[in-house]
Amino acid sequence: MILEMKVPSPGESITEVEIATWLVQDGDYVEKDQAIAEVDSDKATLELPAEASGIITLKAEEGDAVAVGAIVCLIDTSAAKPEGSTSEAPKTEAKVEEKKPEAPKAAPVAEKTYASQTPSPAARKILDEKNIQPSDIVGTGKDGRITKDDALNAVPSMGTPTGGNRGSERTKLSMLRRKVAERLVAAKNETAMLTTFNEVDMTAIYDLRNQYKDEFKNKHNVGLGFMSFFTKAVTRALELYPDVNSMMDGDYKVGYDFADISIAVSGPKGLMVPVVRNAENLTFRGIEAEIKRLALRARDGQITVDEMTGGTFTITNGGVFGSMLSTPIINPPQSGILGMHNIVERPVVKNGQIVIAPVMFVALSYDHRIIDGRESVGFLVAVKEALENPTELLMDNNPKKALEL
Numbered sequence: 001m002i003l004e005m006k007v008p009s010p011g012e013s014i015t016e017v018e019i020a021t022w023l024v025q026d027g028d029y030v031e032k033d034q035a036i037a038e039v040d041s042d043k044a045t046l047e048l049p050a051e052a053s054g055i056i057t058l059k060a061e062e063g064d065a066v067a068v069g070a071i072v073c074l075i076d077t078s079a080a081k082p083e084g085s086t087s088e089a090p091k092t093e094a095k096v097e098e099k100k101p102e103a104p105k106a107a108p109v110a111e112k113t114y115a116s117q118t119p120s121p122a123a124r125k126i127l128d129e130k131n132i133q134p135s136d137i138v139g140t141g142k143d144g145r146i147t148k149d150d151a152l153n154a155v156p157s158m159g160t161p162t163g164g165n166r167g168s169e170r171t172k173l174s175m176l177r178r179k180v181a182e183r184l185v186a187a188k189n190e191t192a193m194l195t196t197f198n199e200v201d202m203t204a205i206y207d208l209r210n211q212y213k214d215e216f217k218n219k220h221n222v223g224l225g226f227m228s229f230f231t232k233a234v235t236r237a238l239e240l241y242p243d244v245n246s247m248m249d250g251d252y253k254v255g256y257d258f259a260d261i262s263i264a265v266s267g268p269k270g271l272m273v274p275v276v277r278n279a280e281n282l283t284f285r286g287i288e289a290e291i292k293r294l295a296l297r298a299r300d301g302q303i304t305v306d307e308m309t310g311g312t313f314t315i316t317n318g319g320v321f322g323s324m325l326s327t328p329i330i331n332p333p334q335s336g337i338l339g340m341h342n343i344v345e346r347p348v349v350k351n352g353q354i355v356i357a358p359v360m361f362v363a364l365s366y367d368h369r370i371i372d373g374r375e376s377v378g379f380l381v382a383v384k385e386a387l388e389n390p391t392e393l394l395m396d397n398n399p400k401k402a403l404e405l
Helices: 089-115 121-130 148-153 175-190 203-220 226-240 284-299 373-388
Strands: 002-006 016-022 035-040 045-049 054-058 065-067 071-076 193-201 246-249 252-255 261-267 270-272 313-317 336-340 343-350 353-367
Touching: 016 175, 121 148, 193 373, 203 284, 203 353, 203 373, 226 261, 226 284, 226 313, 226 336, 226 373, 261 284, 336 373, 353 373
Parallel strands: 261 313, 313 336
Antiparallel strands: 002 071, 016 035, 016 065, 035 045, 054 071, 193 353, 246 252, 261 270, 336 353, 343 353
16 A cells, blocks of 8 residues: 655644655655654754655655645555565675776766856856856856856956865755744844843842752752743833733734743754743743753754744843844844843942942843833843842742742
8 A cells, every 4th residue: 555645734824844854765664653854844843754664755855845735755555574684785785896897987977067067148248247267167057057146156266276175065045044034034124123232230140049059950950040030030021011022913012911932042953932931920940941841842853833933022042152242133023032141250330349240231122113212221121120139029039939949
């Protein structure tokens, strides 16, 4: 029996995926539920498991865009599982040995490809204008033909080659990366984005973490990081300035009475933004545990579309990469994003004295169409106040109870 495997729907509103990598080869025997491919949607990379055991026939190439519901491979479920590879090993070796004498024949093919670098008429005109010889560039068209794009990208020689490497590689962006790029450009072009800055003295948080982090880790099996403090500070500020927790929908503003906080994390396939749901109701332990769970799923490529949609505000931490200051880009359709940065010991004035303190610069980018300066600045000041006085404003003057110790 031949089973037709179709592309399953990875989530609502997604109509096509891209074959990122085949994990098996045409003609392989696959087991039921074995991962046979990685597919990219515009929101995540997902594994495609085999629906049955049998011999697989691939119906799409890596890089192909395939509609949801389209056939990507066939599985012959009546094919018997091979006893082992030992009996077939000599055949493979024999084939390799038979092909060895024919290896020199490959040279004329390569020579023909290089020699056939005939520019298209449009490419010839561009090369003549740049005073570049066709033999100086490598064509990417069929059989090495120089295309118009090759000619446009060609750079005249600026001097005598030194013998160093001058190679380049043209790689198609994944569907996820293309979608991220599209959304970032849209956010810049379609919103009235503005950024306001402030600085936070992290001394109080340092003291709390140094005092309780070991006990917190031993009891809850999760670290007491900075993200729980920032998330609690943000949810408090969103209650004080609800316009920051809203979105544009045509001529309407949509406000929310909950805080679903998107946390930007770097995954193997690029930027991921999983969402901590109803963060306003979570404890420090709950926030740290949920962020750890989502970060691990993003790192292992198991994050789902549902886990990355529906956030109302975003926190991004460029400080883990050493960023001192940045202007984060809004994560549409949200209206605000808070950027954290690295913590550096800096001279500050306290009680009329210059002292050294751990200081972090923070940045709030916001959509000025629905968030005015008073709300944006007030929001960031509220975040600063909570971070500099967490015991009173985030822990109700009882750190041990707040940390569930």
